[in-house]
Amino acid sequence: MKFPLELPATADFHVHLRDGAMMETVVPTIEQGGVDTVYVMPNLVPPITTVAHALAYKEKLKKLTSNVNFLMTLYLHPTITPEVIEEAAKAGIGISYPSGVTTNSSEGVLEYSQFYPVFAAMQKHGLILNLHGEVPSTPAAEYTTTGDSEPITILNAEERFLPTLKKIHADFPDLNIVLEHCTTKAALDTVRGLGPNVAATITAHHLWICLDEAVGSVHNFCKPVAKSPLDRVALVKAVVSGEQKFFFGSDSAPHPLSAKVGGLKTVAGCFTQSYATSLVVSAVQEAINKGWIKEEDVTQEKLEGFLSTYGRRFYKLPEAKEGKRIVLEKKGEVIKERVVSRDGEVKVVNFKSGDEALSSSTAASLPFAIAASTLVPSAGWKRYCGATVPATDGVWTDSYTASCSCRVPTLPIRVLRTADLAASTLLLSIIDFGDF
Numbered sequence: 001m002k003f004p005l006e007l008p009a010t011a012d013f014h015v016h017l018r019d020g021a022m023m024e025t026v027v028p029t030i031e032q033g034g035v036d037t038v039y040v041m042p043n044l045v046p047p048i049t050t051v052a053h054a055l056a057y058k059e060k061l062k063k064l065t066s067n068v069n070f071l072m073t074l075y076l077h078p079t080i081t082p083e084v085i086e087e088a089a090k091a092g093i094g095i096s097y098p099s100g101v102t103t104n105s106s107e108g109v110l111e112y113s114q115f116y117p118v119f120a121a122m123q124k125h126g127l128i129l130n131l132h133g134e135v136p137s138t139p140a141a142e143y144t145t146t147g148d149s150e151p152i153t154i155l156n157a158e159e160r161f162l163p164t165l166k167k168i169h170a171d172f173p174d175l176n177i178v179l180e181h182c183t184t185k186a187a188l189d190t191v192r193g194l195g196p197n198v199a200a201t202i203t204a205h206h207l208w209i210c211l212d213e214a215v216g217s218v219h220n221f222c223k224p225v226a227k228s229p230l231d232r233v234a235l236v237k238a239v240v241s242g243e244q245k246f247f248f249g250s251d252s253a254p255h256p257l258s259a260k261v262g263g264l265k266t267v268a269g270c271f272t273q274s275y276a277t278s279l280v281v282s283a284v285q286e287a288i289n290k291g292w293i294k295e296e297d298v299t300q301e302k303l304e305g306f307l308s309t310y311g312r313r314f315y316k317l318p319e320a321k322e323g324k325r326i327v328l329e330k331k332g333e334v335i336k337e338r339v340v341s342r343d344g345e346v347k348v349v350n351f352k353s354g355d356e357a358l359s360s361s362t363a364a365s366l367p368f369a370i371a372a373s374t375l376v377p378s379a380g381w382k383r384y385c386g387a388t389v390p391a392t393d394g395v396w397t398d399s400y401t402a403s404c405s406c407r408v409p410t411l412p413i414r415v416l417r418t419a420d421l422a423a424s425t426l427l428l429s430i431i432d433f434g435d436f
Contacts, residue, residue: 001285001298004329006363008320009036010277010307013071014130014180014201014249016041016269017061025341026254026273026348027064033276034326034360037069037317039130039249047075050084051091071315073130078114082121089125112168119168123175128315129168133161133179133187134224154225155211158183162190169194176314181206181251183224185234191245199314201249202235202306205270205351207283218260219349222253223268236287239280242302247311250276257338257347270351275335278358279351280307281328325363333359 015030015038017023030038040061042048048057054072061070074080074088112119122129134157143151152160165179179200182188191200206226214226226232238246253269260266272279281303287293308320337353340346 001281001288001295003358004327005281005303005358006325006327007034007277007281007300007304008308009324009326010034010248011037011311011317011320012248012250012252012273012276013039013178013311013315014041014203014251015039015273016043016251016253018254019044019057019060021341021343021346022254022256022348023060024064025339025346026252026271027061027068029274029339030068031065032274032360033250033272034278034328035273035276036067036320036324037071037312039071039315040073042073042075047077048073049075049077049079051087054088054091076115076118076129080115080118082117085118085121085125085127089127112164116171119172119175123172126176128176128178130178130180131161131165131168133165133182134158135161135164154223155227158224158227159186162187165190165198166194169198173197178249178314180249181224182235182238182246183227184231188234188238188246192243196245199245199247199310201251201311202239202246203249203251203270204272204276204279204283205251207232207236207239207280208286208352218266219351219353220270221266221268222251222270225268233287233292236283236292239306240284240293240298240302242299242305244305244310244313246306247314248276248280248307249311252276254339254348257349260349271339271348272351274339274350275352275357275360277307277326278328278360282356282358327361327363328358329361331359333357 010033012035017027017040042054048054054074058070058072072091119129135152137153137157138151150156165177169177173195174197176197179187179191179198181203182191182200183206187200191198205222209220209226210229210232211226214220214222220226250272252271252273254271255267255269284298288295288298312319333356335350335353335355335357338350339348
């Protein structure tokens, strides 16, 4: 791939932002990772099961940044009814967490049939059902050495969930469903074989690790656990396949350093938010280097699709704002070891800390506004960034030097006449991009 690489802002359709001091620590890292839209998981303590709770949580998040679009969700729970779904149609989406397979999931779902009235209401109102696609492990006391049924563990929990996904889709063919954080080729193939209203998210960390790495470091341990090398390759290929069923959901899951290390047990979750976009693009480059995929098969359109376009389209959201574009460059940047709260009390270790990362910056905003006394079209192509843009008294001269924060200094633009925004203001819009 050629760098610098400019992309629209990433949309992350699966994030954990927690609450309290942890929330205040990790929310600022969303933009650092090149993301402007996040789909926020509801597995707080207590879980978010009402619209009022979801909206209150959203207000807390918005106080920490005004530059991120927070999409709120509800936790699939026995208290969720068709009436709640109707109320939630403008505010959130039910999220299912099978009991015991993910953080703070003890109040989640074991048996889905009891929620069929809820699914019917979601189908009616066009809401999206998000499924953590694993079934709980078989208790050790129930292991048996007879019969053909293999006990369920974290290694086969995702694959054993797939029949449930198929049944829900068969019973509610018009219900929009997202299978979250796929880790296996079997899951990808199952989603491919279902209708166009069934999609799946893929994380950044599962593009980097397999089971060996997951058991070799507490900071790589997550649920669903990373699987085989063949599964990892299948995930990377799906990212650059151009299939609109697959889009980005980081499942970035911050935990205090003290909960990850030092105890008899560790908690599941990889924290990737700070470098979300960089980790995905770097993983694709790594796959090219290893020969898993061909460089000519990795196009700008496919990268933008996976990171931004496909997910927004599935959720019926507007495309990324033209003014929010990020630029990834190779500058020898290294992933910082951890994110720390202002008071130093909260410490979260970044996934792949110490490894090289792509530097991320913000490209020029659109539309541009520069001082000028008259609105006139340009005589042709001009170099805007750091160059002279002539626009004085209706005549293009060399008397005006534009100031611009663009990180792509050779970006060509064409200036078009537009409506006057305010006195002495000229609006500039990019209508074509050159090679950069």
